[in-house]
Amino acid sequence: MKKEITKKEYLDKFRIAIDTVGGERKLLNQYLEKQFLKMEKLTAVISKSNFWQVFPEILGVDAKLTLMSELIQFADLSNEEVIRIVEDDYISYFRELCGYDRNSNTNPSMVFNIL
Template identity: 45%
Template sequence: MRIASKEEYVSGFNMVVNIIKKRNESGNLDSYFTKQLIELGDLIESISEENFWQILPEILGIDAKLNLITELIRFEDFSEEEIIRITESDYSTYYKELCGYDLSMKTKHSLLFNVS
């Protein structure tokens, strides 16, 4: 599926938002998720030719975080705090693992692996 707008991208996470709200734990995960979406919006608004190379890795990092949350939220064994901790520790290698690399392998030269 091709995503053509920020609205389409964000709406793809509606199911996750609903699950987070149903869990109704501490509210930390809801706040964390919302913070990521706000930061994404701020980064998109500030992107320019001069800062593209600094901002794209941050956008990829947020995308990795949101996708990790999407995967981890399905496991009821994980608390909100555990989901946040795992997300923060693993997001920088998310695409590497998603593409079949193990953590010790050197990746191809690609923007996809330039996450911050």
């Protein structure tokens, strides 16, 4: 059974991904910190009464962070291009990860309901 990931481990995973790539990544670090702040705010307010509104936003931040960590591996993409692609594609990230295209009908999973 896999060990549960802590908040610190989760956040560090993305910081390390940027640091590993090297080069000028100030803009991406700012974007990363903005997403971390949003995640912090969302996780602080999530409750039984607002779960269905807040959880899709948490999934959206997670998709943005994960997509960014994948895209920075491509040296030919500028920081601006990485952020633009992330902002354009994060909503369909989990859908495509599961093998669906953007227009396919999916099962009624919460991971396909990203905000």
